[in-house]
Amino acid sequence: MTYKFSKRVPQGDTDAVGDILKVAGDPKVMSFAGGLPAPELFPVAKVKQAADKVLDEKGPAALQYGSSQGVPELRDVILKRLEVEGIHTDTDHIMVATGSQQSIDLTGKMFIDEGDAVIVEDPTYLTAIDVFRSYGAKFVGVDMDEDGMRMDSLEQALKDNPNAKLIYTVPTFQNPTGRTMTLERRKKLVELADKYDVMVLEDNPYGAIRWEGENLPSLKSMDTTNHVIYMGTMSKIFSPGLRLGWVVADPKLIKKYTMMKQSADLHTDSLAQYVCAEYFKENDINDHIKAITALYHKREQLMVKAIDKYFPKGVKHSNPEGGMFLWVMVPGVEDSQKLFDAALKRNVAIVPGDPFFGNATIPGTFRMNYSNTPEDKIEDGVKRLAEAIEEVMSVSATK
Amino acid sequence: MTYKFSKRVPQGDTDAVGDILKVAGDPKVMSFAGGLPAPELFPVAKVKQAADKVLDEKGPAALQYGSSQGVPELRDVILKRLEVEGIHTDTDHIMVATGSQQSIDLTGKMFIDEGDAVIVEDPTYLTAIDVFRSYGAKFVGVDMDEDGMRMDSLEQALKDNPNAKLIYTVPTFQNPTGRTMTLERRKKLVELADKYDVMVLEDNPYGAIRWEGENLPSLKSMDTTNHVIYMGTMSKIFSPGLRLGWVVADPKLIKKYTMMKQSADLHTDSLAQYVCAEYFKENDINDHIKAITALYHKREQLMVKAIDKYFPKGVKHSNPEGGMFLWVMVPGVEDSQKLFDAALKRNVAIVPGDPFFGNATIPGTFRMNYSNTPEDKIEDGVKRLAEAIEEVMSVSATK
Numbered sequence: 001m002t003y004k005f006s007k008r009v010p011q012g013d014t015d016a017v018g019d020i021l022k023v024a025g026d027p028k029v030m031s032f033a034g035g036l037p038a039p040e041l042f043p044v045a046k047v048k049q050a051a052d053k054v055l056d057e058k059g060p061a062a063l064q065y066g067s068s069q070g071v072p073e074l075r076d077v078i079l080k081r082l083e084v085e086g087i088h089t090d091t092d093h094i095m096v097a098t099g100s101q102q103s104i105d106l107t108g109k110m111f112i113d114e115g116d117a118v119i120v121e122d123p124t125y126l127t128a129i130d131v132f133r134s135y136g137a138k139f140v141g142v143d144m145d146e147d148g149m150r151m152d153s154l155e156q157a158l159k160d161n162p163n164a165k166l167i168y169t170v171p172t173f174q175n176p177t178g179r180t181m182t183l184e185r186r187k188k189l190v191e192l193a194d195k196y197d198v199m200v201l202e203d204n205p206y207g208a209i210r211w212e213g214e215n216l217p218s219l220k221s222m223d224t225t226n227h228v229i230y231m232g233t234m235s236k237i238f239s240p241g242l243r244l245g246w247v248v249a250d251p252k253l254i255k256k257y258t259m260m261k262q263s264a265d266l267h268t269d270s271l272a273q274y275v276c277a278e279y280f281k282e283n284d285i286n287d288h289i290k291a292i293t294a295l296y297h298k299r300e301q302l303m304v305k306a307i308d309k310y311f312p313k314g315v316k317h318s319n320p321e322g323g324m325f326l327w328v329m330v331p332g333v334e335d336s337q338k339l340f341d342a343a344l345k346r347n348v349a350i351v352p353g354d355p356f357f358g359n360a361t362i363p364g365t366f367r368m369n370y371s372n373t374p375e376d377k378i379e380d381g382v383k384r385l386a387e388a389i390e391e392v393m394s395v396s397a398t399k
Numbered sequence: 400m401t402y403k404f405s406k407r408v409p410q411g412d413t414d415a416v417g418d419i420l421k422v423a424g425d426p427k428v429m430s431f432a433g434g435l436p437a438p439e440l441f442p443v444a445k446v447k448q449a450a451d452k453v454l455d456e457k458g459p460a461a462l463q464y465g466s467s468q469g470v471p472e473l474r475d476v477i478l479k480r481l482e483v484e485g486i487h488t489d490t491d492h493i494m495v496a497t498g499s500q501q502s503i504d505l506t507g508k509m510f511i512d513e514g515d516a517v518i519v520e521d522p523t524y525l526t527a528i529d530v531f532r533s534y535g536a537k538f539v540g541v542d543m544d545e546d547g548m549r550m551d552s553l554e555q556a557l558k559d560n561p562n563a564k565l566i567y568t569v570p571t572f573q574n575p576t577g578r579t580m581t582l583e584r585r586k587k588l589v590e591l592a593d594k595y596d597v598m599v600l601e602d603n604p605y606g607a608i609r610w611e612g613e614n615l616p617s618l619k620s621m622d623t624t625n626h627v628i629y630m631g632t633m634s635k636i637f638s639p640g641l642r643l644g645w646v647v648a649d650p651k652l653i654k655k656y657t658m659m660k661q662s663a664d665l666h667t668d669s670l671a672q673y674v675c676a677e678y679f680k681e682n683d684i685n686d687h688i689k690a691i692t693a694l695y696h697k698r699e700q701l702m703v704k705a706i707d708k709y710f711p712k713g714v715k716h717s718n719p720e721g722g723m724f725l726w727v728m729v730p731g732v733e734d735s736q737k738l739f740d741a742a743l744k745r746n747v748a749i750v751p752g753d754p755f756f757g758n759a760t761i762p763g764t765f766r767m768n769y770s771n772t773p774e775d776k777i778e779d780g781v782k783r784l785a786e787a788i789e790e791v792m793s794v795s796a797t798k
Contacts, residue, residue, distance in 0.1 A: 059446070061438075
């Protein structure tokens with residue numbers, strides 16, 4: 001049977017990233033490919049306590065249909081988290097989403113018509129590309145350096161694309177690069193969004209996990225013209241399995257988001273929302289974030305140390321001050337997939353750079369994750385990866 | 400600030416149904432408007448047991464990212480439920496969704512391009528209309544009678560609309576009418592879908608809750624050409640708050656659904672999936688369904704008895720053999736909203752018929768829900784509703 005799909009469905013049955021994650025899941029493969037939090041830090045016992053209390057005290061409400069905008073108790077928790085980001089608002093400005101991914105999806109659905117331009121960092125979060133593309137977006141990639149998106153390139157992109165509907169950015173510990181946008185550039189970005197009247201989708205899943213440098217204010221905290229839509233998530237500071245994210249925008253826009261969310265899945269899991277709110281009531285999330293930050297920092301240090309020891313000369317990498325990823329650039333390699341293949345031959349997995357780009361890719365790049373690898377395995381994995389890089393570089397050099 | 404939304408976003412800020420449900424939520428209003436299960440039957444204590452066991456035995460997995468297609472343990476549970484519907488398949492044919500609403504949303508996204516026709520029962524589930532419309536669907540309504548969708552009208556609709564992409568149907572205890580499609584018509588529908596090469600989305604949230612008549616096989620169980628996509632949900636037999644639904648289709652199609660789901664919300668809540676699977680392992684769902692069915696039957700009988708006692712002559716209603724809704728048709732009334740207004744004056748809420756129609760409405764109609772009203776309040780509510788109907792009918796008659 002040949003199905004007559006809409007234009008939104010990608011043609012072909014290939015799911016490059018899915019295939020990568022599948023091989024990376026093989027137990028004999030050391031995977032730096034995924035983007036999973038360290039499961040040993042999940043507060044399982046405390047979640048159990050919270051779940052018991054919720055089911056004892058408001059069981060029927062936790063199992064019943066709920067509000068599309070989200071459980072009030074959880075929106076109160078989110079409100080307090082936003083203070084940390086310098087966002088002082090109220091719960092009318094907040095909608096709970098089924099994970100950040102849904103916030104991206106609803107934003108794409110609400111703003112992008114066929115052919116509209118979406119401006120993204122080059123590279124950017126790969127599943128955001130999939131979503132925006134499914135709504136007919138054309139991508140305009142903006143160059144980055146170690147200080148995040150370059151504002152001269154952004155302004156040029158805005159001039160060249162008057163039909164741009166959205167700037168999508170992960171300003172802090174970006175996925176896939178781990179880079180953080182400077183304060184100066186943040187100010188400039190908000191200014192440009194206003195000047196060119198373009199919406200900004202600010203995605204901040206990793207911001208709380210910082211071990212170096214100073215906390216920088218969110219774009220949303222500088223936004224006086226309602227051009228910034230802010231997204232947060234419980235995935236990296238609490239649990240990704242519960243699928244809890246949020247959108248922050250002015251109430252008029254939140255009303256539209258809520259209508260679109262109602263169409264998408266009616267509302268987010270009631271039990272998960274109550275359990276999360278209860279967990280936050282009984283525990284200090286900052287203690288938990290400290291533990292996560294300390295562990296990821298330790299792993300990042302081990303990874304960077306091993307990289308600097310084993311990777312061939314000329315290979316560059318980002319130096320994240322927090323978050324979960326770092327980005328590697330191998331000179332002289334035209335096909336990033338070759339790096340993946342050579343690494344996999346040695347039972348190490350990374351994500352080659354190509355799927356992180358909306359258009360033209362930067363060859364010889366890949367993403368490494370350190371949050372999910374036990375400390376005693378990092379050096380060995382990096383060493384084998386170094387051999388793989390060496391092999392690909394030497395083949396490229398003799399061509 | 401004026402937002403430049405995509406064409407998918409409904410214009411205006413009115414959310415007619417949202418507004419109805421808001422007034423219906425006023426504690427002094429007796430609401431027959433919603434579609435909520437009876438919360439007093441939720442198996443709260445057993446869910447707590449299941450949650451404890453899941454968190455004790457596989458806490459980290461339950462809090463971690465999971466598979467977009469769904470937790471294998473839950474797909475096994477769904478597989479067994481499908482046997483009841485006469486669908487004998489395997490877990491490759493199943494994807495877990497974040498509630499039925501997501502199954503509808505993904506189907507709309509995957510199949511409907513701007514201007515494509517979607518064939519629906521007249522009337523049909525109102526939020527399905529919102530979803531399909533958001534993807535640019537034009538609706539073709541098919542007449543119903545007490546035996547469900549009329550097959551002569553359906554064939555005419557298929558002849559008249561060669562660009563029809565989808566037939567959306569709730570064959571059993573339909574929302575909003577409570578009507579059930581006969582076996583003969585089911586066979587015919589599957590035959591027509593094949594003949595005209597149109598996909599069918601079979602939505603079966605209520606089928607398990609039957610107190611009268613014989614179980615009828617699902618359309619999917621008769622489908623030999625992969626034209627039927629089947630949707631089920633835990634919302635009416637277990638808990639709507641956990642947002643657990645499923646799609647059944649051939650594996651090639653499930654692969655596409657899974658890719659689209661990954662864009663929509665990565666995956667469904669891991670904890671909810673494990674807890675539901677554990678609940679099914681330790682409890683006999685059929686006992687639970689029996690308790691639900693007995694209670695809803697009692698409430699439906701009380702409602703029908705009161706309707707027959709109090710409603711003015713000439714008012715017709717459906718006679719559901721299961722499910723949660725019945726449908727009322729008031730002769731001589733042109734504006735269904737007047738029925739809602741007159742009822743609300745007497746502190747009773749119903750859902751007027753209009754939002755259940757893709758195009759032209761049948762005036763003087765409304766939906767009543769009985770699953771969520773305590774037995775001792777039904778007669779009084781119906782009596783007051785009868786007075787409202789009488790008032791509207793007499794005003795209409797004197798015009």
